[in-house]
Amino acid sequence: MTAVPTGMTTAPTADLHLHTTFSDGTETPERVLEMVQQAGLSAVAMTDHDTVDGMARSAAAAAARGIELIPGIEMSSCSRQGIEVHLLGFFFDLEHPALTRHLAEQKARRVERVHETVKRLQRVGVTIRAEEVLQLAGEGTVGRPHVARVLLKHGYISTFSEAFSRYIGTNNPGFVPGSPLSPAHVIGVLRAAGGIPVLAHPIYLKCDPLIDELVQDGLLGLEVYHACHPPETVRHYERIADRLKLLKTGGSDFHGDVKEGQPIGSVKIPYALVEALKQWKTTSVS
Ligand code: AMP
Ligand code: ZN
Ligand code: FE
Ligand code: FE
Numbered sequence: 001m002t003a004v005p006t007g008m009t010t011a012p013t014a015d016l017h018l019h020t021t022f023s024d025g026t027e028t029p030e031r032v033l034e035m036v037q038q039a040g041l042s043a044v045a046m047t048d049h050d051t052v053d054g055m056a057r058s059a060a061a062a063a064a065r066g067i068e069l070i071p072g073i074e075m076s077s078c079s080r081q082g083i084e085v086h087l088l089g090f091f092f093d094l095e096h097p098a099l100t101r102h103l104a105e106q107k108a109r110r111v112e113r114v115h116e117t118v119k120r121l122q123r124v125g126v127t128i129r130a131e132e133v134l135q136l137a138g139e140g141t142v143g144r145p146h147v148a149r150v151l152l153k154h155g156y157i158s159t160f161s162e163a164f165s166r167y168i169g170t171n172n173p174g175f176v177p178g179s180p181l182s183p184a185h186v187i188g189v190l191r192a193a194g195g196i197p198v199l200a201h202p203i204y205l206k207c208d209p210l211i212d213e214l215v216q217d218g219l220l221g222l223e224v225y226h227a228c229h230p231p232e233t234v235r236h237y238e239r240i241a242d243r244l245k246l247l248k249t250g251g252s253d254f255h256g257d258v259k260e261g262q263p264i265g266s267v268k269i270p271y272a273l274v275e276a277l278k279q280w281k282t283t284s285v286s
Contacts, residue, residue, distance in 0.1 A: 012042035013268035016072065017088065017200070017223065017251025020046055021138065022054030023074075024145035026256030029054050032264070033061040039265035043274050045072030045090055045251070050106040050179075051141045052094050070274065074200055076106070076179040077186040083205055084170070085183045085214075088223060088249065091281050092195025099193040102186075106179060110142050113176045117147055121167060121174040126156055143178075144168045145258055160258050184217035191218050196277055198249050201226045203233055208240065215244050220280065225250020225269050227262040247280060248273055 019025030020032050027035070029046065036044050044067060046058045052073055062069035073089045092099065111134065118130045128150050136146045148163030157163050167174045179186075190197040198221030199205075199214060211222065224237040225248070241248050250269040252262050 012271035013040070014043040014045075014068075014070075014271055014274050015039075015041050015251045015254075015264065015267060016043075016045040016070065016090065016249045016269065016274070017047050017074070017226070017253045017267075018044055018264070019048055019074075019253070019255045020054050020058070020140075022046075022051055022140040023048035024137075024140070024143040024255060024258075026258055029058040030061045032254070033058065033065055033067060035264045036067055037065045039268075041067065041265070041268060042271055043068035043070060045070040045088075047072040047074040047088055047251070049074050049141050049143055050076060050103055050110065052103065053139065053141075055094055068274075070277075071195075073195075075186045075190070077181050077183040078177050078179055079183055079210060081207070081210070082177075083207060083210065084178060085186075085205065085210070086200035087183060087186050087190065087219075088198040088200045088221075089190040089193075089195040090198065090221075090249070090277055092190055092193040096193035099189055102189050107141050109179065113178070114142055114147065116176045117144075117168060117174050120176065124167075124173045126151070126167065126174070128154060128156075145255065147174075149258065183214055183219075187214070187218045194281075196220050196247065196280060198223055198247065201228060201253065202237055202240075203228055211240060211244065215246070219246070221247035221249050221277075223250060224248045225267050227252045227266045247276055249277070 020029045048054055059069050071094055075087045077085045079085050114133050115130045133146050133150050147168055148160050151157050151163050187197045197219050200223050222241040224241055250267050252264055252267045254262055254264045
């Protein structure tokens with residue numbers, strides 16, 4: 001699953017998909033950067049869900065450790081087919097007005113969604129309080145993992161992933177879609193902010209024709225390397241990225257101790273892929 005061997009290499013590497021307490025990760029930006037340094041990575045992108053609120057703290061912690069921080073985000077959208085599509089964005093203007101507006105709306109929508117989720121869970125005999133979920137999320141964007149942690153705490157489930165197979169996964173009784181907005185819309189917001197939109201973890205979509213559609217909508221990259229992509233899957237998406245002339249990115253999708261098997265350092269992409277993103281920025285501006 002590792003893009004390059006972790007052993008003796010001294011060539012610079014990057015992880016372009018990490019979550020912190022500013023969304024559904026369990027570790028603070030400072031702790032994540034400490035772990036990033038221990039893993040020997042040179043560059044990272046924090047990609048919290050629908051927020052850039054953690055970026056200032058990440059930037060300070062990264063600077064103190066001599067690690068390059070790339071502006072990043074993971075944005076939710078929903079395709080025509082009802083498939084949840086996550087779009088990573090890199091190298092965008094953090095203060096772009098249309099993006100700022102979009103993120104404020106999405107943050108509020110996520111709070112509404114928790115109230116709706118709690119209502120739906122009540123109908124199947126699960127009684128948790130929305131306030132407890134929102135409190136757990138704190139200042140970060142709230143998401144289903146916060147609901148899962150409350151379900152776990154109150155004994156409705158015995159493992160974190162059970163929340164997604166019984167209660168809040170797609171087609172479960174407590175499922176509420178994350179965003180009504182199309183991938184095309186989100187790609188447009190990111191491009192307007194000067195960002196590079198990249199389709200996250202394509203393995204979760206299981207719908208390759210959708211990638212072609214997203215390219216028509218302005219998609220520029222594919223997350224070829226991911227902790228959940230075994231080697232044959234990586235080769236599969238490398239071929240698709242080459243065919244569609246997409247930039248290639250990758251990362252661990254680290255969330256802390258709630259998600260097993262995706263530690264920091266589990267995916268290390270060559271720094272040359274970061275340079276390719278920068279190159280795209282340079283040539284697109286001129
Ligand atoms: P949300 O943005 O609120 O829809 O939540 C999406 C997040 O939930 C993902 O980024 C994962 O962290 C987590 N998630 C989704 N499906 C699963 C699953 N089957 N098992 C564990 N975590 C999941
Ligand atoms: Zn997440
Ligand atoms: Fe995701
Ligand atoms: Fe993610």
